[in-house]
Amino acid sequence: MQRTRFGDMACSIARTLDVIGEPWSPLILRDVWAGVRRFDHIQADLGISRKVLTERLNHLVEQGVLERLPYDARPRYEYHLTAKGADLVEMLMVMARWGDRWLAGEAGPPVLYRHHACGQIGHVDPRCSHCGEPMHADDVDLLPGPGAA
Amino acid sequence: MQRTRFGDMACSIARTLDVIGEPWSPLILRDVWAGVRRFDHIQADLGISRKVLTERLNHLVEQGVLERLPYDARPRYEYHLTAKGADLVEMLMVMARWGDRWLAGEAGPPVLYRHHACGQIGHVDPRCSHCGEPMHADDVDLLPGPGAA
DNA sequence: ACCCGAAGTTCCGTAAGGGAACCCCAGTTG
DNA sequence: CAACTGGGGTTCCCTTACGGAACTTCGGGT
Numbered sequence: 001m002q003r004t005r006f007g008d009m010a011c012s013i014a015r016t017l018d019v020i021g022e023p024w025s026p027l028i029l030r031d032v033w034a035g036v037r038r039f040d041h042i043q044a045d046l047g048i049s050r051k052v053l054t055e056r057l058n059h060l061v062e063q064g065v066l067e068r069l070p071y072d073a074r075p076r077y078e079y080h081l082t083a084k085g086a087d088l089v090e091m092l093m094v095m096a097r098w099g100d101r102w103l104a105g106e107a108g109p110p111v112l113y114r115h116h117a118c119g120q121i122g123h124v125d126p127r128c129s130h131c132g133e134p135m136h137a138d139d140v141d142l143l144p145g146p147g148a149a
Numbered sequence: 150m151q152r153t154r155f156g157d158m159a160c161s162i163a164r165t166l167d168v169i170g171e172p173w174s175p176l177i178l179r180d181v182w183a184g185v186r187r188f189d190h191i192q193a194d195l196g197i198s199r200k201v202l203t204e205r206l207n208h209l210v211e212q213g214v215l216e217r218l219p220y221d222a223r224p225r226y227e228y229h230l231t232a233k234g235a236d237l238v239e240m241l242m243v244m245a246r247w248g249d250r251w252l253a254g255e256a257g258p259p260v261l262y263r264h265h266a267c268g269q270i271g272h273v274d275p276r277c278s279h280c281g282e283p284m285h286a287d288d289v290d291l292l293p294g295p296g297a298a
Numbered sequence: 299a300c301c302c303g304a305a306g307t308t309c310c311g312t313a314a315g316g317g318a319a320c321c322c323c324a325g326t327t328g
Numbered sequence: 329c330a331a332c333t334g335g336g337g338t339t340c341c342c343t344t345a346c347g348g349a350a351c352t353t354c355g356g357g358t
Binding site: 003010021023084088095100107121122123125129131134136138 | 152155160161162166172175182183197230233236241246247250251257258263266273277278279281284286288289291295297
């Protein structure tokens with residue numbers, strides 16, 4: 001299908017898509033985050049083809065998002081989030097939040113998030129790192145930064 | 150490529166991917182958010198094939214993320230974010246934040262975000278909707294919700 | 299010596315992306 | 329009035345990536 005690479009664009013969204021934008025990658029990350037860490041378990045949980053799963057895992061490891069660690073004397077491996085990968089989980093939480101809000105329907109959200117700090121069920125709320133007020137689509141202006149093309 | 154549909158999974162991340170998970174879709178959303186709203190402009194800006202752009206725009210309109218509005222007496226159209234679509238922009242901001250942090254390198258971020266409320270350059274910071282404290286990968290437990298499979 | 303289970307690898311058929319050419323429609327120019 | 333233009337697609341062919349199932353490899357257990 002000769003997919004175009006996005007990484008060369010002067011855009012952090014495009015570059016991020018080059019790391020986790022391929023089909024299945026966010027779901028693989030979700031599984032690893034949720035504790036499904038082994039090849040066969042991920043494969044069975046997602047119903048992904050083994051071939052594609054191999055490709056995705058290799059790519060995510062190359063990109064430093066996952067690491068492949070042995071868990072046995074035999075050649076058995078688990079995949080774990082690196083710091084770089086754990087940082088991607090907030091993106092998953094925002095996606096989940098959007099799906100809960102716009103797609104869950106009558107049944108309600110399939111997963112709830114309990115926050116350690118307060119012990120309550122909550123969801124992720126994007127706020128300005130500077131003033132702490134909400135930060136949504138209309139709350140920002142986009143300006144060229146130092147790394148602009 | 151007969152890609153698997155994710156929408157049937159009891160997972161809001163998977164369902165969200167069914168709406169904006171196809172290649173190019175997040176970048177199209179980014180363009181529309183940034184003010185690039187017309188077919189030819191998006192096509193030229195992204196370098197996407199016209200065929201795929203047509204498919205993606207139709208899908209995003211069907212999903213209620215974009216709306217197609219005439220801007221002339223002639224058959225000319227612009228694509229605009231709906232409320233549902235504007236709500237997806239926070240996902241883009243989180244992706245941009247991650248790319249800025251982990252992929253931008255020496256040059257620094259290509260785009261800066263000025264927050265209207267405080268007038269400062271900031272970035273998006275995910276916080277708990279309940280207590281306002283940071284909400285990252287390790288700060289939550291996942292529990293089955295009412296819509297669980 | 300045989301079987302097992304985890305983690306891939308290989309192979310084939312199909313569908314999706316890339317790219318370029320083509321089409322339709324409403325002005326607008328000569 | 330005919331030809332031209334420019335936006336917004338549509339059609340065609342080619343290549344590549346996905347899906348699915350079968351096969352392989354490597355240790356350990358019985």
